[in-house]
Amino acid sequence: MKEIHDFTSRYDLDYFMGKLLGFLxxxxxxxxxxxxxxxxxVLDAENAFYEQRLAGKLVPEALEIAEETLFQNVGLSQYDIVTEILMENYSDNFELDSEQAMEYWTIRVLTEIPDLFEEFDASVIGIDRLELDTNYNAVVGRIVNFMSDNGVQ
Structure with missing residues (x-):
């Protein structure tokens, strides 16, 4: 599983990169x-900020517009999607309200089904909500099969 932590140090001094990576x-x-x-x-946000400043906007106003641009094409977290599916389908079966158990099963699903979201559009960061809605049953089915294969009913 590749995580964003691998490349955060390259952009330590960049405000917009830090903000986006921090969120991710x-x-x-x-x-x-x-x-x-x-x-x-990040480049689009920087350009939006500079354009707004050149147009006479104050820094807070320019930042607000730039941050809207920064988070365009940011979808849903795969981790959050799997966690939500596990909570909906298995919260009665085992102790999922403990944060450690939820993290364990979520990471296990994402690790052992590495292609769970492979068919989704890679041009957005994360998973597009509309695309998830369209493919939701297939994702849930794969997770349910995995859990069943591992003794969780």
């Missing part, structure tokens, strides 16, 4: 370190 790390997004969209979102 906090929400446990799983990304390839070479994700073009992350870099593009």
């Amino acid at each position: 790390v906090t929400n446990k997004f799983i990304l390839d370190p070479e994700t073009h969209q992350v870099v593009q979102n």
Whole structure:
């Protein structure tokens, strides 16, 4: 499993990169370190900020507009999706309200079904909500099969 933590140190001094990566790390997004969209979102946010400042906007106003641009094409976290599916389907079967148990099973699912989200659009960061809605039953089915194969009914 490739995590965003692998490349955060390259951008320590960049405000927009730090803000975006901080959000992605906090929400446990799983990304390839070479994700073009992350870099593009940062560049777009920087350009939006500079354009707003040149247009006479104050820093807080320019930052607000730039941050809207920064989070374009950011979908849902694979980690959060799997956690939600596990809670919906297995919360009665084992102690999922403990944070450690939930993290264990979520990471296990993501590790042992590495292609769970492979069919999803890679041009966004994370998973697009509409695309998830369309493929939700297939994702749930694969997770349910995995859990069943591992003795959890």
